[in-house]
Amino acid sequence: MNRVRILLATAGIAVLTGLWFAFTSPVDRLQGEFSRILNLHAPFMWVAFLAFGVTAFASIMWLIRRTSRWDRLAVSSVELGVVFTATGLFTGMVWGQAVWGRAWDWADPRMASTAVMFFVYIGYLALRRAIPDPEMRAKRSALLGAIAVIQVPLVYFSVNLFRSLHQTQSIRPDGATMPDEMLTALLVNFVAITFLYFALLVGRLHLARLEEASAAETARDPDAVTPPRLSEVKDV
Numbered sequence: 001m002n003r004v005r006i007l008l009a010t011a012g013i014a015v016l017t018g019l020w021f022a023f024t025s026p027v028d029r030l031q032g033e034f035s036r037i038l039n040l041h042a043p044f045m046w047v048a049f050l051a052f053g054v055t056a057f058a059s060i061m062w063l064i065r066r067t068s069r070w071d072r073l074a075v076s077s078v079e080l081g082v083v084f085t086a087t088g089l090f091t092g093m094v095w096g097q098a099v100w101g102r103a104w105d106w107a108d109p110r111m112a113s114t115a116v117m118f119f120v121y122i123g124y125l126a127l128r129r130a131i132p133d134p135e136m137r138a139k140r141s142a143l144l145g146a147i148a149v150i151q152v153p154l155v156y157f158s159v160n161l162f163r164s165l166h167q168t169q170s171i172r173p174d175g176a177t178m179p180d181e182m183l184t185a186l187l188v189n190f191v192a193i194t195f196l197y198f199a200l201l202v203g204r205l206h207l208a209r210l211e212e213a214s215a216a217e218t219a220r221d222p223d224a225v226t227p228p229r230l231s232e233v234k235d236v
Helices: 003-022 033-065 068-101 109-130 134-146 150-162 180-220
Strands: none
Touching: 003 033, 003 180, 033 068, 033 109, 033 134, 033 150, 033 180, 068 109, 068 134, 068 180, 109 134, 109 150
């Protein structure tokens, strides 16, 4: 538990450092102060892609090894990926409203494909809640987690494949399309948000292990006193 606290505290410092870089770096000449949103929006989406990639890897490993730790890793990473995707969508909508005059446009391939990806992984979490048997739940989740990752490259490259309100990638193999000061701020935030994901993932895995241990203890001792679920509580 101490390790989790240290990681979360370090991640908090990293995020604050990233924000300092974001608010002190130069701004885009056309977008003004709103260009600072890029320092959060892009890292949030990158970490969402990373989280779903980790889920795909863990899902494949579960199909090979059939051990619970891979299932824990898969679902924990999906939960964080959904949160980071939602945050990325929100910051993107704020940015779009300020720069394009519209918060959302279903005709935009990047927006539409990101929304589809978001709802697919929401469906992944719903699937897990709908299956009571642990083995069957892990198997079906692993199959979906391994297949759903195909959306990640489609979302990322959608700005190159189709005409879009979004510009193409700012960081490319042939160099960056922004000044060095802005690039530095963006890269610092990429590192900070990635570390935040790692710290949250370690914490979520620790909690998942505790939940599994509690469920196993309850299964061994069905007469043990456990707190009621919210759905079981009735008004008096």
